[in-house]
Amino acid sequence: MWLIDTTTIRLHFIEDPARYKYAILSHTWKHGEVTFQEIACLGEAKKKPGFRKIQKTCGLARARGLQYAWVDTCSIDKTSSAELTEEINSMYQWYKLSSVCFAYLSDLPNGELLHNSSVLGLCRWLTRGWTLQELIASEVIEFYDQTWNLKGTKDNFSTILSRLTGVDEEIIRNSSLVSTTSVAKRMSWASGRQTTRIEDMAYCLFGLFDVHLPLIYGEGWKYFISDLSIFAWRSDFEDQAIRGLLAFAPSEFRQGGNIQRIDDPLIISPDFVITNKGVKIETCLTKGDGD
Numbered sequence: 001m002w003l004i005d006t007t008t009i010r011l012h013f014i015e016d017p018a019r020y021k022y023a024i025l026s027h028t029w030k031h032g033e034v035t036f037q038e039i040a041c042l043g044e045a046k047k048k049p050g051f052r053k054i055q056k057t058c059g060l061a062r063a064r065g066l067q068y069a070w071v072d073t074c075s076i077d078k079t080s081s082a083e084l085t086e087e088i089n090s091m092y093q094w095y096k097l098s099s100v101c102f103a104y105l106s107d108l109p110n111g112e113l114l115h116n117s118s119v120l121g122l123c124r125w126l127t128r129g130w131t132l133q134e135l136i137a138s139e140v141i142e143f144y145d146q147t148w149n150l151k152g153t154k155d156n157f158s159t160i161l162s163r164l165t166g167v168d169e170e171i172i173r174n175s176s177l178v179s180t181t182s183v184a185k186r187m188s189w190a191s192g193r194q195t196t197r198i199e200d201m202a203y204c205l206f207g208l209f210d211v212h213l214p215l216i217y218g219e220g221w222k223y224f225i226s227d228l229s230i231f232a233w234r235s236d237f238e239d240q241a242i243r244g245l246l247a248f249a250p251s252e253f254r255q256g257g258n259i260q261r262i263d264d265p266l267i268i269s270p271d272f273v274i275t276n277k278g279v280k281i282e283t284c285l286t287k288g289d290g291d
Helices: 051-063 081-097 130-137 158-165 169-173 175-180 183-190
Strands: 002-005 011-013 022-026 068-070 100-104 141-144 150-153 271-275 278-282
Touching: 002 051, 022 051, 022 081, 022 130, 051 068, 051 100, 081 130, 100 130, 130 158, 130 169, 130 175, 158 169, 169 175
Parallel strands: 022 068, 022 100, 100 141
Antiparallel strands: 002 011, 002 068, 141 150, 271 278
16 A cells, blocks of 8 residues: 655555554545656646645644555556556555545535535535445545535534435444445445446445455446345336346446345345246345335
8 A cells, every 4th residue: 555655745655554544535536636656756746736635635634643644546556457456445444444534525615514415415525436435434534625624524414424425324423334234225325426437336336345356447337247135226227128137337226225134143044046037036025114
């Protein structure tokens, strides 16, 4: 893991990040971000618009006595497929291990309050695929507006964040509960989010499902292929008469937010097999509240 020295703004490779305290940045990318290669030449890096985010992150970290910080734009060598795979598979853990996460809302106007859900709900940070795992994994999040004014913390605004994202408030407060949540519900959290590349819609969910897989850019939707709620999807293409058994993307789970996972030692583990007639499922059902 490459961490930035918050004083020198130089990268240092750390073998075991669990032994270090560091700050981490959560943000949405824009044109002019500083890359891994560019941060080596600070004179040139400072000319790019994205350098200010690195500078502010390091300054905030230093003020908290933290020697290191991690910023995804420049802390990952994206020219190395091996490193990119390792970092994306580890990213959820990087956020979870961080001492503090600075969430920079570049489109939240100065003076606006996070209590104003109509304004906060328009922030791009709440619509991107990668920031979902960052919201859940980070134990401590501080939110900053476009001019880097502190607006509050995740704990302060867990109720409004839950309402805007669909993620249960108790999970926002305690990420260890994610593993007890059904696949369909976790998919529903991502159903309204977007990524620049199609494949990233799958890759950004690795941490939420505790999976580690190689990255293969160019495969499109095929990465979205265990609990049975993975079948609880509804097609985005109503005019498509015939299609496969699995959802194309999280957007097809937007109706799955109420599907609960049942963990009971007396219930036989669910099973399914693909047959010549379709999919055969053997499981137990329980009646829930309401519908």
